[in-house]
Amino acid sequence: MERTIEGASLLRTKAGRKRRLEDALAALKADEVPDELQQEQVKWLEDALRELDAPAEGKMTS
Numbered sequence: 323m324e325r326t327i328e329g330a331s332l333l334r335t336k337a338g339r340k341r342r343l344e345d346a347l348a349a350l351k352a353d354e355v356p357d358e359l360q361q362e363q364v365k366w367l368e369d370a371l372r373e374l375d376a377p378a379e380g381k382m383t384s
Contacts, residue, residue, distance in 0.1 A: 326343070344371065
C-alpha cells in the first residue's frame, strides 16, 4: 500500500494522483478479502485522498 501511495505522489498532476489512489481503493474494496481485514489499508488510501483534496497550506500542487 505504501508503494501505491508513494507512486501516486510521483505523478505530475493532481488528477493523475487522485485517479491512481481511487483506482487502488476500488480494487481493494472489490477483491475477495473481507473489508474488516483491510481496514487499515482502506484508511491509508482514504486519508491520502483527503489530503490530496485538502486546500494546500503553503504547498505548491499541480
